[in-house]
Each structure stands twice: as structure tokens, then as C-alpha cells.
Amino acid sequence: MTFNFSRILLLFFAIALLGSCGGRKTKTPPPEIVTPNGTKIYNPKTGRYEFPVEATGKVDTVAWTDASPSANDPIQSDPSEYIKDEPTTTTSSGSGVFGTYNVAIMIPFNAHKVNTLEGGVHSSSLSALGFYEGAKIALEKLSEEGVNMNVTVMDTKRSEREVATLLNRSEVQNAHLIIGPYGSNSLKKVAAFAKEKKHPLISPVNTSSKITTQNPFYIQANPSLKSHCEAILQHALRHHAASQIVLVCRNKPAEVKRLKYFQDANKVYAGSDSTPPLKEYIIDATLALEFGELDLKSYIQKGGETVFIVPSYSNETFISNFMRELDLAKGREKVVVYGMPRWMEFERISYDYYEQLNLHVSTANFVDKDNVKIQNFTRYFYEKYGALPTVNAFKGYDMTLYFGRQLQKYGTDFINKSDSEFEQELTTGFELIKNIAPEDVAKERLDKVNFIENKYVNILKFKDYRFQKAD
Incomplete structure (x- = not known):
């Protein structure tokens, strides 16, 4: 050589x-x-x-x-x-x-x-x-x-x-x-x-x-980002029903557009274009950054696991607020959170949240x-x-x-x-x-x-x- x-x-x-x-x-x-x-x-x-x-x-x-x-x-x-x-x-x-x-x-x-x-x-x-x-x-x-x-x-x-x-x-x-x-x-x-x-x-x-x-x-x-989203949903559906999944993002065009990757993949995995869409919770962008109270309790299912998929790449402030609010809202119920690769680099979020909220990430x-x-x-x-x-x-x-x-x-x-x-x-x-x-x-x-x-x-x-x- x-x-x-x-x-x-x-x-x-x-x-x-x-x-x-x-x-x-x-x-x-x-x-x-x-x-x-x-x-x-x-x-x-x-x-x-x-x-x-x-x-x-x-x-x-x-x-x-x-x-x-x-x-x-x-x-x-x-x-x-x-x-x-x-x-x-x-x-x-x-x-x-x-x-x-x-x-x-x-x-x-x-x-x-x-x-x-x-x-x-x-x-x-x-x-x-x-x-x-x-x-x-x-x-x-x-x-x-x-x-x-x-x-x-x-x-x-x-x-x-x-x-x-x-x-x-x-x-x-x-x-x-x-x-x-x-x-x-x-x-x-x-x-x-x-x-x-x-x-x-x-x-x-x-x-x-x-x-x-x-x-x-x-x-x-x-x-690609699309491949990450598809892999996350595929893994979530392998362990949970589609009815247990909630897609979460800020009301920003780039993040809202990202939800389509999950909705399209859900149709493919279900084998039907008429399958019901996954639930979505789109948060006001200002509220997301001001540590305002999030309406998460209404999405948490009693007696079973609720899966929150948050395809936000890099805004640590928003993700920190979301994790804190979810930890308070879930009470004794079980939740699972799916995040993106960059979450592994965050330094201000308590790792206790990662552990308690069963964090999963793609990489x-x-x-x-x-x-x-x-x-x-x-x-x-x-x-x-x-x-x-x-x-x-x-x-x-x-x-x-x-x-x-x-x-x-x-x-x-x-x-x-x-x-x-x-x-x-x-x-x-x-x-x-x-x-x-x-x-x-x-x-x-x-x-x-x-x-x-x-x-x-x-x-x-x-x-x-x-x-x-x-x-």
C-alpha cells in the first residue's frame, strides 16, 4: 500500500x-x-x-x-x-x-x-x-x-x-x-x-x-434525519401501540415539518394510508422557552406507558423544561421519551430525568x-x-x-x-x-x-x- x-x-x-x-x-x-x-x-x-x-x-x-x-x-x-x-x-x-x-x-x-x-x-x-x-x-x-x-x-x-x-x-x-x-x-x-x-x-x-x-x-x-425518525418510530412501535405515542415539538416550521416523517412512517408500518395519525402536541415556541407550564397530563395514559417522541435537535432549554414538566406531570404513571442524538451532549439537564423518564435516543x-x-x-x-x-x-x-x-x-x-x-x-x-x-x-x-x-x-x-x- x-x-x-x-x-x-x-x-x-x-x-x-x-x-x-x-x-x-x-x-x-x-x-x-x-x-x-x-x-x-x-x-x-x-x-x-x-x-x-x-x-x-x-x-x-x-x-x-x-x-x-x-x-x-x-x-x-x-x-x-x-x-x-x-x-x-x-x-x-x-x-x-x-x-x-x-x-x-x-x-x-x-x-x-x-x-x-x-x-x-x-x-x-x-x-x-x-x-x-x-x-x-x-x-x-x-x-x-x-x-x-x-x-x-x-x-x-x-x-x-x-x-x-x-x-x-x-x-x-x-x-x-x-x-x-x-x-x-x-x-x-x-x-x-x-x-x-x-x-x-x-x-x-x-x-x-x-x-x-x-x-x-x-x-x-x-x-439522514428522516432515517433517524423512521428508526425511532419503528423501535417505539415494536414495544408499544401507536395509540400510546405522542409526537411533541415547538411551534416552529422546521420542527413541525419533522413530524411528517413520523406520520408517513406510521402509515408504512401500518400498511395503510387510512391508519389514524399519531397524536401531536405542538407547544407555543415562547411558552417552551419561558419555562411555562406545559399541558402534559392530558396526554398521559393511566395504567399503561405513554411514549413521547421529541424530535428537537439542539435547544437544551426547551428540552430541559419539557423533561422537568413531564417528570412532575406523570405522577406514578410510566413514560418513555425518545430524543435525538445531540441530547447525549447536553450538560445542564439532570441525568436523573434521563433515568426516571426512560430516555431513548438515536445515533x-x-x-x-x-x-x-x-x-x-x-x-x-x-x-x-x-x-x-x-x-x-x-x-x-x-x-x-x-x-x-x-x-x-x-x-x-x-x-x-x-x-x-x-x-x-x-x-x-x-x-x-x-x-x-x-x-x-x-x-x-x-x-x-x-x-x-x-x-x-x-x-x-x-x-x-x-x-x-x-x-
Whole structure:
């Protein structure tokens, strides 16, 4: 496996932000709060649960070197890290299977923002650095499995102009697989390029369903909001009747529109367009923010469980008020609350509410710290980089490993095999489904693929003061 570079960036993760050699050990007072992104500990200085930011032992700092004035040179690692150099032949058998696969990774390292005086890493670089460090470990494993790849890693600098320039590079023109970029506008440019050149393109971060159409070469690795809503309702209906479910949101256009995902999914799961709609409680937006009293008692069923689904993404004030009011209103009755992924990052809401209200959330990635494979990966990552892996590192590892194996198994034709099997990597499940417009499905025009989406979503429950996989 070979890597092409002229600008050298030693990407041993963002350790500069964690302190240099000999960091002190972080004392973790009880209780710990375990989230899919790792364990949060209580910080007495801030009065909040936070992720640890220090590590024990000798830690390397990030070294950045500009070896070329060219703005378009890709990032390259030391080829000697890998067992052997692989041939660069790209001969196809005619079915999309090649001896060696050219892979272009286009993500925003933002090397131009590095603090060259202090040697620090800009905060906007951390996501890409984590992704790349995980990807590097996956590339090592793929090399051991005999997957031959020429991998070129390029810095998009979060710039549409930079991305347009990178598309002219031979490494992208001749790629059998492209991973990235992140931003919507840049991604639209690369998606159009991939469609024209018939190169499979992996969108590792973006969840928008409006990037491209009629493009079977575009693969959205992150489930959309619609997929999260469908997964939440499917799980709720598996354990409760539709009559027990209440959809809750603020009276804001974006949130009210979100309820349609649930109502449409309910019709599909019921197998009838005439099925009664799910109950809705739409709260005045001003009342929701002013800690006013909410009318929740009238929705709570006596003698059974009531399920409240709250598809609000990020307004912690509203969600905190809702949880407090629901805890008061329920009395001795049982309730279950379903929320969105970002709820796991909230810091001002008491975790007692999460526990007492049987909180469930959806998430694309779940870092199960009890999983032996994840423990082994974490240990290896720490030994290699001197830091604990972030969720972006797990994403980089999972995506690179999964799609690398798909290339080895099916060649570039893997896009036509995408909906035939499910595979679970360390933190991410892959259930690739072709997105076809309903009118095309009705007319059996199944070749009219808009794009391919990974529809797999985890449902977690908060129990014993930690998030864990729900039944």
C-alpha cells in the first residue's frame, strides 16, 4: 500500500491540545456518565460532566512541515509504516475488479490555519485529524488482508475553490473510490464529478438528501434525519401501540415539518394510508422557552406507558423544561421519551430525568466500552498516538475498513451489491439502501437511483446512568 505526498504532515492526532510530554493523570470522581462518545466525568471547577482531556504517559505533539509552496499538494505519511510497497497496476477484469485500487481522501485538515509559532493545531482541524488517524489504522488492517491500494490524502481547507482545483489532480481523476469532502457545496461539486466519471463517492459526514439526484455513485454513509425518525418510530412501535405515542415539538416550521416523517412512517408500518395519525402536541415556541407550564397530563395514559417522541435537535432549554414538566406531570404513571442524538451532549439537564423518564435516543455511531473489540482498538490507538480515540477516529476506521473490503470483494461494482447485506463494524452498522423516488418505485423504475444511503441507526436507552444498546 503506497501513499503519495509532497507536503509532510505528521498526523499523530491533536495531542498538542492535550498538553505535551508527561501529562498528569485525570482523577475521575463518581459517578461516571457513559455516552456513545466516551465517558464523561464530573468537573468540580465547572460543575458539569465533561470528557477527559488529559492522558497519562508520554505524549507526542503534532509536527507540521510545509515542504512545498503548492497549495494543492496532498498529505502523505511515511510509506515505511506499512509492510510492503504494493504495485500500482490498475488493470481491470472488465467487471470493476482491479489489482490495485486508487483511493482519494478529501477532508478539511486546514493546514493553513496551523499556529507555526506555537506548533498548535487549529480546532477546525480536529475532526479531520481524528477521521484520518482512524482511517490509517484501517489501512494497515486492509494491507494485512491483502487489499492493494494507492491512497492519496488531500486537504480541502474547507474551500470550494480548493476542492475545484483538487478535482483536476490525476489522483482524483483516476480514483476508484473517493472519500469526502465535508461541506455541502463542495460535496455537490464532487458528487457531480463522481456521477460524470462514474467513480464511487463516499460522503462521510453530510446527512443532507439534497446533495445530488439520479446519481447511483453517491453513497451517504451517515443516516439522514428522516432515517433517524423512521428508526425511532419503528423501535417505539415494536414495544408499544401507536395509540400510546405522542409526537411533541415547538411551534416552529422546521420542527413541525419533522413530524411528517413520523406520520408517513406510521402509515408504512401500518400498511395503510387510512391508519389514524399519531397524536401531536405542538407547544407555543415562547411558552417552551419561558419555562411555562406545559399541558402534559392530558396526554398521559393511566395504567399503561405513554411514549413521547421529541424530535428537537439542539435547544437544551426547551428540552430541559419539557423533561422537568413531564417528570412532575406523570405522577406514578410510566413514560418513555425518545430524543435525538445531540441530547447525549447536553450538560445542564439532570441525568436523573434521563433515568426516571426512560430516555431513548438515536445515533449513527455507538462506542460500546464493554465490547472487547473496541477495547482492543482503543488500546492500540493509544499506543500509536498517545491519546484516546474520538468518535471521528472510530468513523474513519469503520468507513475505511468497510468500503476497502467492499472494493476487495466486489470491485467498484460494489455499489450494485449495496442493498444485499448488512455488516457491523466497531461502532457503525452499514445497511446501504438505494434511494428511489416513490413515483419511480410505483412504476417499477428501480434503476432510477437518486443515491445510496446507509440507513442503519442505533437506538440507545439511558439505564443505570449510562447509554447502552436498547432491546
